[in-house]
Amino acid sequence: MWDEVLGHQQNKEFLQKLLLPGSRPHALLFYGMGGIGKKMLALHFARTFLCTGQGARPCGLCESCRLFDIANDSFAHPDFYLLTAEEAGKDIKIEQVKEMAKQAAFAPVLSAHKVCIIDDAGQMTAEAANSLLKLLEEPPPGWLFILITQQAERLLPTVLSRVVRLRFEAPDLNDVQRILQAHGVIDNAKVLAALAGGSPGRALAFKEAGIFDLRHEALALLQKLPLQNPFGHIAGLGWGDKYDRAAALLLTEQFVYLLRDILLLQSGAADKIYNTDILAALERLAQSTPLHTTRQSVNAAQEAWQNINKNVSAKNVLEALVLKLDLLRKE
Ligand SMILES: [Zn+2]
Incomplete structure (x- = not known):
C-alpha cells in the first residue's frame, strides 16, 4: 500500500491500522530529514483515510478521492486542510491557525473524518503553536492532525506531549538511486543520492x-x-x-x-x-x-x-x- 512512497514500511503499517475502526490518536507527528517522503505519505494516508468507497481504499472513484488529487497538487476536498507557511521559509502565523480552527464548528462534509496536515509545524510562531495546542487538547470530533517537521525538538514540549510520533529514516542509497532513475535521472544517480544524504527530494532539487x-x-x-x-x-x-x-x-x-x-x-x-x-x-x-x-x-x-x-x-x-x-x- 502507498507504493508511491518508497520505504518507511513500519510507519506505513502503523498508519494502516489507523484505517480500521476503533480508537485512534487525534494527532500524529511525522519527523525526520527533509525530502524523504513524510509529506507524500501524509497525503496518501489522508486520501485513503477520507475515501468513502466500498472495498479497497483509496478507491480512486468516489467523490472524496476525486477531490483529493495528489498528482496535481489539488486539494479541493472539504474535509482536508493543509496548513503551511504562506511563503517558503516563513513562519506559520497565529491567524492561519485561527482560520483553520474556525472550521472546528463544522462537521466533516463528505467523509466521516477531517484531516489537517501542518507542514512544516516547526515553522509555527509560539503564538501559533499555543493556538494549535488548544485544538490538540480538545480536538474537534472526527479530526486528525498530522504535523510534519524535520526537527521534533523545534516544537513546544506541550505540543509534543499531545502527538504520537513517527520517526522517518532516510531510505537506503540503492532505493534512492531507484527513485531517481524512476524520475529520469540516468547518469550519476548513485553519486547524486550520496551527495543529497540519501534524500530523494533533495537529490532531485540538486539536479534541478x-x-x-x-x-x-x-x-x-x-x-x-x-x-x-x-x-x-x-x-x-x-x-x-x-x-x-x-x-x-x-x-x-x-x-x-x-x-x-x-x-x-x-x-x-x-x-x-x-x-x-x-x-x-x-x-x-x-x-x-x-x-x-x-x-x-x-x-x-x-x-x-x-x-x-x-x-x-x-x-x-x-x-x-x-x-x-x-x-x-x-x-
Ligand atoms: Zn475513494
Whole structure:
C-alpha cells in the first residue's frame, strides 16, 4: 500500500491500522530529514483515510478521492486542510491557525473524518503553536492532525506531549538511486543520492539546481591551486555575480564533499567516497596535496558554508574561500 512512497514500511503499517475502526490518536507527528517522503505519505494516508468507497481504499472513484488529487497538487476536498507557511521559509502565523480552527464548528462534509496536515509545524510562531495546542487538547470530533517537521525538538514540549510520533529514516542509497532513475535521472544517480544524504527530494532539487556544473567548478578550482594571480583568478570566476545565496551554498557544499573525498582517499578509505564517478581526478589531487592541507581546507569550506547559511554576503564568503584554499595550498 502507498507504493508511491518508497520505504518507511513500519510507519506505513502503523498508519494502516489507523484505517480500521476503533480508537485512534487525534494527532500524529511525522519527523525526520527533509525530502524523504513524510509529506507524500501524509497525503496518501489522508486520501485513503477520507475515501468513502466500498472495498479497497483509496478507491480512486468516489467523490472524496476525486477531490483529493495528489498528482496535481489539488486539494479541493472539504474535509482536508493543509496548513503551511504562506511563503517558503516563513513562519506559520497565529491567524492561519485561527482560520483553520474556525472550521472546528463544522462537521466533516463528505467523509466521516477531517484531516489537517501542518507542514512544516516547526515553522509555527509560539503564538501559533499555543493556538494549535488548544485544538490538540480538545480536538474537534472526527479530526486528525498530522504535523510534519524535520526537527521534533523545534516544537513546544506541550505540543509534543499531545502527538504520537513517527520517526522517518532516510531510505537506503540503492532505493534512492531507484527513485531517481524512476524520475529520469540516468547518469550519476548513485553519486547524486550520496551527495543529497540519501534524500530523494533533495537529490532531485540538486539536479534541478545544476549540482554537477557546480561540482565541476569546485573541482576545476582545486585542480588549479596554487594560483599564480589569486585576485585576478577570482575576478575571472565571477562567482559573486553568478551565484545567489542558494547556489553559493550548494557550491561550497561541493567543496566540502570533494575535499572530504580527497581526505578519505588520503586516509585509505576509498570505499567511503561520494564522488565515485570522478575518482581518477580526486586521486590525482589526493597524491599532490599534503594531508594537513586537505584537513584545513575541509574546515575552511565548512566554515564558508556556515557563514553563507548565517547570511554573510555569499560573494564575500566565496572570494574569501578561494583565497583561503589558495593560501593553504601554498603553505
Ligand atoms: Zn475513494
